[in-house]
Amino acid sequence: MREGRASITAGGRAWTTLAPMSEPTGAARRRGPFQVGDQVQLTDPKGRHYTFTLEAGKSFHTHKGAFPHDELIGAPEGTVVRTTGNVAYLALRPLLPDYVLSMPRGAAVVYPKDAGQILAMADIFPGARVVEAGVGSGSLSTFLLRAVGDQGMLHSYERRADFAEIAQGNVERYFGGPHPAWRLTVGDLQDNLSDTEVDRVILDMLAPWECLEAVSKALVPGGILCAYVATTTQLARTVESIREHGTFNEPAAWETMVRTWHVEGLAVRPDHRMIGHTGFLLTARRLADGVEPPMRRRRPAKGAYGEDYSGPGSGSGRG
Template sequence: MTEQPTGADRRRGPFRAGDHVQLTDAKGRMHTIELVPGKQFHTHRGHIKHDDLIGAPDGTTVRNTTSVEYLAMRPLLSDYVMSMPRGAAVVYPKDAGQIITMADIFPGAAVVEAGVGSGALSMSLLRAIGDQGRLISIERREDFADIAKANARAFFGEDHPAWQVRIGDLQEELPLAVPEGSVDRVVLDMLAPWECLDAVNYALAPGGVLICYVATATQLSRVAEDIRAHGGFSEPAAWESMVRDWHLEGLAVRPAHRMHGHTGFLITTRRLAPGVTPPRRTRRPAKGSYDETQVSADETADDGVTKDTSDWEGADFGERPVSEKKIRRLRRAISAPPDEN
């Protein structure tokens, strides 16, 4: 009998101590808990003993001390990443699914990811490549990397054997981490992915896919133009995805009032073979697409001052900064034993 893939045994069978369980009440409110013998889950409407869930089948119902009923199920990966502790913002499941499919992440693939954030995309990538693949995640911030590794460990039940996390800058770390032309796919979730094109070109095998996740149209334009100017990649393609839920109640079938709208843009390109010149584009750009006064490496602010884009920060794109106090609190929480959380 072959050995089970990492984490597979935690996705089936009765609930066990250490499992994550999602409790959903009659109004659809969800709570995710980690089962610890002797502990209790409390709300203002009563409590549930963890021991009442340990040993129960997945998909069971349980009543608390005031007879409020909850449906207990193992959270899907898409549920888990939305409820897990976060340092940086997560890549939403709708975008992670697009990345896995459109970048053709396959079992056994060698994948490089930067940055790691809170580990949401990393877990989807690890699921796709399996134990025989290789994921090298490069993150500048050690505290973010610690949170991401703890989240993945909690989901898989152990450190994933295919995952290596390196602290540093991708441009410096990637040539040290992989031989030239040995990587199948590269996923960049960072402020300025265009700065890493040379390093990615070195690491990717011919035909390999680069996919970038960026937040704003300014970033999207810049990375597309730099991909074209580089000469080592195919013509880029870009898109975004939006998901709209539907209300289902008898014949009252209608779109939900809220939807998952813009979270980011995705742009893909493929590595050309060495020495190959990409075909020249024959379509004519729309009038005004390029401004003769535009400076390729800089942006001019409203006050006429030229700003070097190497100084861009998250706030320049409307990104909400994560407080250092929150990061310290999360790191203490993930390092504490379960009975102290």
């Protein structure tokens, strides 16, 4: 790793310290003039997006004409190009939220609104050791790798080899090659998890409650389990299973919705469409070994564990 000198000033005093100079994986593809191999996102006058990869000698074609890729190679981001039909397109690199929504899919992607919540509420930090189960198309894996950085670790587990192959292609296309912090295993997490001293575990799968024992053994005390589930029945069973397991604190559960607004002069109103329910998120923290979670003071709602309840703990006499 190359080192350079960084000047620091505080309290009227100045000194020099060594700072790492090498760029994190993929950083060079996020700044500077457009290069061959870069992803480019074009925006037309109606706000529609078109994404392609720059190749020397190739042309981009639309029903409004074409223009050569060479016109963008070496040009700065924010350049406007015109087709042979004299239609102007704004050229920028796609942001990560744009990329994951347009990349090839095997399974449904984790939407940016949920990925952002996972990064924040699961407290994914640079250098973190993270385990992920359920890779899908690689959307969340890409967000997680950007957060943990080259010095972190992301070990992803995916049951389906075809999904894993698509996810690997999407992740490597975004970073420009293999990421040094990523390891991808094809198989079930509960059967293959060998990682220890893990800081965070993210479960995007059908039955996360089946993995609690393996996850509990892998997480460090204070580590965070975060689960992403689609239905209320999955949410309820996961939460109750975490409570019953006894090695986690009281889980928190929520969902997020995003509504954009139309702003034009005095016409300020919410848009007619919004990104509503995509899934539920929940988090819980690993307790120290041998510690029992404190009893909850809040009493369950009347009937919450009545005769019709058949989930975890249904035979424990709760009511």
